[in-house]
Amino acid sequence: MRKWIRNFGPGTLIVAAFIGPGTITTCIRAGANFGFSLLWALLFSIVATIFLQEMAARVGLVTKKGLTNAITDQLSSRIAKTLIITLVFTAIVIGNTAYEAGNISGSVLGMEALFGPEAIRLYPIIIGLIGFGLLITGSYKVIEKSLMVLVVLMSISFILAAVITQPDLSEISKGMFIPTTPENSLPIIIGILGTTVVPYNLFLHSSLVREKWKSVDKLRLVRIDLIVSIILGGIVSIAIVISAAAMTGGNVSSVMDLAKGLEPVYGDMARYFLGIGLFAAGITSAITAPLAAAFVARNCFKWDASLKDIKFRAVWMGILILGVVFSSINLKPIEVILFAQIINGLLLPIVAIFLLWIVNNKKVLGKYTNKLVTNILSVIIILLTIFLGFKAIQNAIG
Numbered sequence: 001m002r003k004w005i006r007n008f009g010p011g012t013l014i015v016a017a018f019i020g021p022g023t024i025t026t027c028i029r030a031g032a033n034f035g036f037s038l039l040w041a042l043l044f045s046i047v048a049t050i051f052l053q054e055m056a057a058r059v060g061l062v063t064k065k066g067l068t069n070a071i072t073d074q075l076s077s078r079i080a081k082t083l084i085i086t087l088v089f090t091a092i093v094i095g096n097t098a099y100e101a102g103n104i105s106g107s108v109l110g111m112e113a114l115f116g117p118e119a120i121r122l123y124p125i126i127i128g129l130i131g132f133g134l135l136i137t138g139s140y141k142v143i144e145k146s147l148m149v150l151v152v153l154m155s156i157s158f159i160l161a162a163v164i165t166q167p168d169l170s171e172i173s174k175g176m177f178i179p180t181t182p183e184n185s186l187p188i189i190i191g192i193l194g195t196t197v198v199p200y201n202l203f204l205h206s207s208l209v210r211e212k213w214k215s216v217d218k219l220r221l222v223r224i225d226l227i228v229s230i231i232l233g234g235i236v237s238i239a240i241v242i243s244a245a246a247m248t249g250g251n252v253s254s255v256m257d258l259a260k261g262l263e264p265v266y267g268d269m270a271r272y273f274l275g276i277g278l279f280a281a282g283i284t285s286a287i288t289a290p291l292a293a294a295f296v297a298r299n300c301f302k303w304d305a306s307l308k309d310i311k312f313r314a315v316w317m318g319i320l321i322l323g324v325v326f327s328s329i330n331l332k333p334i335e336v337i338l339f340a341q342i343i344n345g346l347l348l349p350i351v352a353i354f355l356l357w358i359v360n361n362k363k364v365l366g367k368y369t370n371k372l373v374t375n376i377l378s379v380i381i382i383l384l385t386i387f388l389g390f391k392a393i394q395n396a397i398g
Contacts, residue, residue, distance in 0.1 A: 009144040009148070009208070009212050009225065010057065010144075010205060010208035010209050010211075010212055010222070010225060010226070011053075011205075011225040011226040011227075011228065011229030011230060012144070012147060012148045012151050012225075012229045013143075013144060013147055013204070013208055013288055014049075014053060014201050014204065014205055014208075014226070014229060014230065014233075015151055015229050015230065015232060015233035015236075016147045016150065016151050016284035016285065016287070016288050017198065017200070017201050017204060017284070017285060017288035017289070017292065018049070018195065018196055018198050018201055018233060019151075019154065019233055019236055019237065019281050019284070019285070020102075020103050020106060020195075020281055020282060020284070020285030020286075021102055021103060021105065021106025021107075021109075021278070021281065021282050021285070022099075022102065022195045023195040023196065023237060023281075024106070024240055024277075024278065024281055026188065026191040026192055026195050027042075027192070027237050027240035027241045027244065028240060028241075028243075028244040028257075029188055029191075029244070030042075030188050030191075030192060030241050030244070031240065031241035031242065031243065031244025031245040031246075031247075032244040032245070032247050033184075033185075033188065034182050034185055034188065035171075035175070035245045036167075036171050036172050036174065036175030036176075036241070036242070036245055037175050037180050037182055037185075038175065038180075038182075038185060038188060038189060038192065038241070039172065039175035039176040039238060039241060040175065040176055040177065040178065040179040040180070041179075041188075041189045041192045041193060042176075042192055042196070042234060042237050042238055042241065043176050043177075043234070044193070044384075045192055045193045045196035045197055045234075046196065046230060046231065046233075046234035046237075048193070048196075048197050048381045048384065048385075049196055049197050049201075049230050050226065050227055050230050050231075051374070051377060051378055051381055052197060052202060052352060052355065052378075052381065053201065053202065053205050053226055053230065054222075054223060054226055054227075055355050055356070055359045055370070055378070056201075056202040056203070056205045056206045056355060057205045057206060057209045057222050057223075057226060058219065058222070058359060058365070058368060059206055059355070059358055059359065059364075059365070060205065060206030060207060060208075060209045060210050061209045061210070061213060061216055061218065061219060061222055062216050062219075062364075062365050062366070062368050063364060063365070064210060065206075065210075065299075066203065066206055066207050066210075066295065066296075066298070066299030067202055067203045067206040067207075067299070067351075067355070068084070068085065068088050068203060068296060068299035068300055069299050069302065070206070070358055070364070071084060071351075071354045071355075071358065072084055072085060074357075074358065074361065074364065084350075084354075085300045087346065087347055087350070088203070088296060088300060088347065088351075089296065089297065089300045091199060091200070091346075091347040092199070092200045092203060092292060092293055092296040093293045093296060093297055093315065093319075095200070096200060096289040096290065096292060096293045096319055097293070097318070097319045097322055097323070099289060100286060100289050100290065100319050100320065100322065100323030100326070101322070101323045101326035101327045103282050103283075103285040103286035103289055103323065104124050104127050104128065104282065104286050104323045104324060104326075104327040105124075105282070105327045106278055106281065106282030106285070107123075107127045107278070107279050107281075107282025107283045107286060108120065108123040108124055108127065108282070108327060109275075109278055109282070110274075110275045110276065110277070110278035110279025110280070110281075110282055111123045111126070111127075111275075111279055112275075113271050113272070113274065113275030113278065113279075114272065114275040114276065114279065121328065124324050124327040124328045125324060125328065127282070127283055127286060127324070128286075128320055128321070128323070128324035130283060131283065131286050131287045131290070131320050132317075132320060134146050134147075134287060135287065135290065135291065135313075135316050135317075135320070136313070138306065138307040138308030138313075139307070140208075140211040140212065140307060143287070143291070144212070147284055147287065147288070150280045150283060150284045151232075151233075151280070151284060153276060153277075153280045154236065154276075154277050154280035154281050154284070155232060155235070155236050157273045157274065157276040157277030157280065158236050158239045158240050158243070158273070158274075158277045159235065159236065159239045160273050161239065161240075161243045161270060161273040161274055161277065162238075162239035162240070162242040162243045164269070164270065164273075165242060165243055165245075165246035167242045167245065167246070172238075172242065176238075186391075190388060190391045192237075193384070193388050194388060196237070197348065197385065197388070199347045199348045199351055200289075200292045200293075200296070201292070202351060202355065203292060203295060203296050203299070204288065204291070204292040204295060205226075207295040207298075207299070208295075209222055211307075216368070219368070243274075286320070286323060289319065289323075290315070290316035290317075290319040290320045290323075291316055293315055293316065293319050294312050294313075294315040294316040297311075297312075297315045298311075298312055298315075346393065348385045348388065349382065349385045349386040349388075352378075352381070352382045352385045353382060356370075356375070356378050356379070356382060360375065
């Protein structure tokens, strides 16, 4: 059992990254406004995430390079290389700086639910110190195991919250396997896909597998870790939708609204379940976002830097500190966030196309290139990411 657990890690960190306050809010709105009818979008996004993350992880394991370098090393044009590096750096590093305040603020809400509002001004600092304490160790194993515990805690909390609503399993199955698009549901569908299939997770995953596994012989373990972890993350997202669906017709737009709505029936336990879940989701995203940005910066500038290197630490420290400051003063850098959304909308389909190109390049991956079935499914997913990217840009501008 201990040996089995030791083989898990990078996939769990990806779950920690994509289930943050944004995912939780989107899933709550999906359940509160449309019941179980959008569960199919979650199922599709889980499958898409598994396919794209597996390809990114495979590139990192086989080439021993970060995804940025793996892409740019195959480009002969210096202009194209510069453009890709600029786009990736802007979207991931600057974008994650903008989103970090939201991650910390989400965790603050969880602490408020658990401990009350009396020390609310201290909560962002406490969360920042927890994140700093884990990242400053410079130990991948310490970060990995800590986030695994938080992901398990988050999973238990949201799954229990769903169970106490006693959902209709036949209606859940119907919503999961029969696609429907109720009126005004398109923005929520885009939000579900956009908060699950996240561009920076592709770069993060390709770097993480290199930190944990040094041999391509471990590819099977990489896939098991990824599939089990993403499915667990998908179950958590589905549980949030199910919990919110119990409140259909109510004014539910946040986890705390959901907790208040469930309290008359289920008592304080609902508030504690959801508070713990939100705290864990916020703090895991608050840790993985700076970590991903530091990995991307290392790859973009080709630093020969470990997790303890001053340049690597300077990147995640800067993002973490700004997140704490913005959250503490309740400042939301809207213009920067909108800019990051537009760049991410451009980045996702571009990276997905380059990713598909690389995993079919025998000069790069040799015998580890894609099979035909994987390519067909990947093309379908990429077409969706193009649509998603266009809509994300449209929504941000609108």
